[in-house]
Amino acid sequence: MDWLKDHKIWLGVIVLFILVIVAANAVGGGKKTTNTQINQQSASEAKPKQQKPQPVFNIPSLIGKNIDQIRETLGAPADGSRSDPTAEQSQFGLDEWDNTFKKEGIELLVTFNPATRVVIDFFVSTDDPSGATEDKDRLIEISGLSENADNYRVEFVRTIKDPNSFTGIKAIPK
Structure with a gap:
């Protein structure tokens, strides 16, 4: 008993230290689980879902439209004044003409009949x-x-030099 009387302060410090550890585990343990759950939620939210990339040119939405409707959708062709054949060129009975549209470094070539305005193909x-x-x-x-x-x-559309490589893709309306 004398020992306890002589070391009351040290005994109090040790008991207090043990209580702090127990309290920290009781309170901190719940937070640890919560933090883990929050971290797991944050990680799953941070990972974007694999979505199919949007096409640069949505060709299926253009199928069935004539060249004038396509110009309304895509804007003015990059061809400028060559968007349609001149009157002199038309006298030669042209049955094909094309317009080029550019977007994000990619070209869309639309071939059409200048007399009927019907689209022949998309490249x-x-x-x-x-x-x-x-x-x-x-x-x-x-x-x-x-x-x-x-x-x-x-x-x-295959390249001339390498049959395993392609310069692009063509869609021909049925």
Whole structure:
């Protein structure tokens, strides 16, 4: 007992220290779980869901439109004054003319009949700086096309030098 009387202060400090540890575990343990849950929620919110990228040119939405309706949708062609053949050129009986539209470094070439205004086909160039790609999926992605659509047919346009590479993708309305 004498020992306890002599060391009251130290005994009080030790008991207080133990109480602080117990209290911290009781309070901090719940927060730890909450923080873990919050961190897990934040991590799952931080990861964006894998969404299909938006096409640069949504060609399926243009299928069935005439060249004038396409110009209303996409704006003025990059061809400027060459958007339509001149009267002199039309006298030669042209049955094909084209307009080029540019967006995000990609070109869309729309071939149409200048007399009827009916679109013949759409060609979307690759976005690869070399002008050629082997990635068919990327061509489909930037054009918004599908290889098995009912209202158009798809053709991959091969490069002259390498039959495994493509300059772009073509959609031909059925």
